[in-house]
Amino acid sequence: MAPRRLLLVGEGNFSFAAALSETLDPNSRLIATCLQQPVDFAHDPGTRKNLLRLRERGTEVRFGVDCTQLANAFEPQDRDFDRIYFNFPHCGRKAGVAKNRHLLAKFFQSCADVLAEEGEVHVALCKGQGGTPADKPQREWHNSWQVVAMAALGGLVLSDVHPFSCETVPGYKCTGYRSQDKSFHVEGALNHIFTRSLPFEVSQSRIFRFKLGDQWFSFLEPEALAGKLNRNFLEASSCHPTRTINEKIIAELGTAFSVKRLKCSFPLLPQSDTSVLPSEIYDLRSVFWISLCEDNSNDDSLTGETVQAMEDLLVTFSELSFPRRPRGDGKEEAHGGTYGQVKLCLRSSLLVYAQAVIQAPDFLSGSLHILSGPVFRKCHILPFTMPAFHETLFILGFNKNLKDSCLSLLLDLLKSILDRLLTQTLLEGSKLSRSVEFVLQPNGKDCMIHVKSHNFGQDYDKDLIIGSVTIISAMSITHEEDQCFVLVSINLDLLTMLVWGISDWRILWTFDNRFLKSFVPGKVEPFKSYSLYPPCYVHDISFWLNEEQGFDELEFHTVARAVSQDTIVSIQFLGRFQHPETEKVSLCYRLTYQACDKALTKQQVASMQFQLRKEIQQLHVTLR
Structure with a gap:
């Protein structure tokens, strides 16, 4: 009509x-x-x-x-x-x-x-x-x-x-x-x-609150992750494509294995939490740290969104022991006393839960245990590198004597599933442009899951890593010599992008309803954005380094991501200059701003660039 x-x-x-x-x-x-x-x-x-x-x-x-x-x-x-x-x-x-x-x-x-x-x-x-x-x-x-x-x-x-x-x-x-x-x-x-487009407003980090015992706590959402906590994309009520991909993989793996799905709670971890592979997935430089504080504000101020966060957090912290503030005599307060500030972090991988899952009394060898949820890590601003994404972790335990057969069954089936998903949007008669490959790592047992893709132009004509396969012995976890475990981690967001031909990971987090309306239940068709050819705006920035403090480039990218509200799509290093007399060192970078789902103007970008010049001074640099 x-x-x-x-x-x-x-x-x-x-x-x-x-x-x-x-x-x-x-x-x-x-x-x-x-x-x-x-x-x-x-x-x-x-x-x-x-x-x-x-x-x-x-x-x-x-x-x-x-x-x-x-x-x-x-x-x-x-x-x-x-x-x-x-x-x-x-x-x-x-x-x-x-x-x-x-x-x-x-x-x-x-x-x-x-x-x-x-x-x-x-x-x-x-x-x-x-x-x-x-x-x-x-x-x-x-x-x-x-x-x-x-x-x-x-x-x-x-x-x-x-x-x-x-x-x-x-x-x-x-x-x-x-x-x-x-x-x-x-x-x-x-x-x-x-x-x-949705109005381009200055994003406000949300405050999350929860109650433990008689005490309320709160924490502030990191600026670089504004709008990315507690989105519930993988919940049963969601029609987000990341959930569609996750459910398809789980359903097909369920044809060969007994599946046990585990609830993944809110992604906050105590500072003391460790992983079975801490050196590989728990790089402290890339972790988002959270300061958890006592919160005695009015309970009536809770919003519906905050209440949901609170309920999830109760699951996470119900068995944690928080440090108490010391009493005047040097002893800790008894139970029910005053808590001090607690330093927590957002999980950077679901692998941090692997040990707890395997050691649980109801862990069943031979069954596929599944955890799915969002993870967060500081990263450089690159096309396929994400500070927040959804991960699925598959944990399978088996007898050492059955290692080769069980591992082959799982990996062959997983490769078949991924290949079918990645070829659904190919046009009839097209050559296979994407294939899944398990690339063995130098340790001779672990693998990275590579996908060849040519969907996003020559700039991205390279292998993308969508997951990993880790094999561990039971000795370090259960002390049972005859047991072995395989952990398979999948980046659902990157896989979703490859399946639907989505070239920008940021669109997965949009609040615009038109994104979800693009996906028809039961069908996988190439994604067409509702914001075509968004303009780019380029700004340069240069600054002197502080020799004593050093310079953290990862933190520079994180600050730029926060200030620009994820509108910076590229940070290019232009050059290094050393003053011939003072020997001071200066760095110069080129920043490219571009929004994927909203109208972004030259004036808004100029304001962001001005704010960035103010914010990066916290990194102990002097602007030029």
């Missing part, structure tokens, strides 16, 4: 409005507008004929409407248009790209005042004007109208683009080229369709 309310702006001879009015559903309402006054068409028989056609169909026509001030043309009750059309906008005469960009920017900002929440803005541009990769050939960015960046000023993102064909609108004749009664060159023209 056609949209309910349509607005046409910048109509030249009203031929588009006249043609469109003949195709509309009877329930739709069309309003055609132009900047000129009726007297300007007095000597134009073609326009007068089109206006007559529109009036005969009851179409509303308005003159003197400035498309950059639409709120002034319509009362609040007459707004909320489902579609706004602007065909071949132009400032007139020999206006350059700068003036036409300004026209687009003001138009998009004006649209934000009158567009329905799920409305669309259609802008037709001549070949090359838009400046997006959809243009063939694509103009250089500075020589284009930068339509996506201009739309961002109105809080809009480019959601679709397709060829503009006059043949699909019989009778339409575009006019107004250089303010003349002359058509634009429409060969290769494109229709750009924009939709609202």
Whole structure:
């Protein structure tokens, strides 16, 4: 069914409005507008004929409407248009790209005042004007109208683009080229369709609270992980694609093994927690540390989201022993006394739970024990490196004598499952571009799970590691010489990206409902983003190092991630300079900002860059 309310702006001879009015559903309402006054068409028989056609169909026509001030043309009750059309906008005469960009920017900002929440803005541009990769050939960015960046000023993102064909609108004749009664060159023209993005607001780290005994505790969500704790993507009520992938793997493994699913609690761990492989998965430099504090604030301030976090935390901390504040005589307070500040960390892998699972009284040898949940680790800003992702851990115990047969069965089945998942979106007749390979590590027993993928262009034409296989003996855990264990860890987020062809991990964490609506239950089809060709903004930063304090590049990336709200997609090291006299060392980096799901403007990026320059001084550097 056609949209309910349509607005046409910048109509030249009203031929588009006249043609469109003949195709509309009877329930739709069309309003055609132009900047000129009726007297300007007095000597134009073609326009007068089109206006007559529109009036005969009851179409509303308005003159003197400035498309950059639409709120002034319509009362609040007459707004909320489902579609706004602007065909071949132009400032007139020999206006350059700068003036036409300004026209687009003001138009998009004006649209934000009158567009329905799920409305669309259609802008037709001549070949090359838009400046997006959809243009063939694509103009250089500075020589284009930068339509996506201009739309961002109105809080809009480019959601679709397709060829503009006059043949699909019989009778339409575009006019107004250089303010003349002359058509634009429409060969290769494109229709750009924009939709609202979620507002780009300064993210606030949430405070989580929980109760242990009679005492309330709270902690602050790390800035670099804002919006990523307690999202429950893997819960039964979720339709997130990471859960879909997880359930498919578990279901197929369940055809060969007895499966036992374990509850994975909230991802906070005491500082003393260790893993069966601490040196390999528990790098303290990459851990997010949390300070847990006593919280005596009003219980009524709890939100629903915080309550959920509290319930999960009770499972985690119910058996923990917290250090007490010392009494005046040097002794610890008795049970029920005052707690001190506790240092905790967010788990960086589910492997930290492996030992506890194996040592549990109900652990069954031969059964596949499964833990699934989010994990968090500080990391450099790279395309396929994530500070937060969902992991599934499979733990299988077996007799040493059956090691070869059990291990082969598990790995062969897992490879078959992964291969099937990774080829579901290949077009019919396409060559297999992805394959799973278990790459043996130098220790001769453990493996990394590699996937070859060519889906994301030449820049990413390399193996991606989606998991690991670790074999451990029972001696270090249960002291039973005849037992052996295999631990298989899978990065569900990276696997999800490969299966659906999602090139940006950040979109998995979006709050925009359109993301989940892209996935049809029971079907796996290539993902199409609702935010196409988002603009990039590049800034450089340089600073002097403090020789005594040193420089932690990982922490620099973490601060940049937090300040930019995950809009920095690349940090490139440009060079190192040492002053010939003072011998001080300076580093220079190039930062590229780009949002994947929201409208990001040049002004917002400038503000973030200014804030970053302030924040990195905590890393003991001096700005240049």
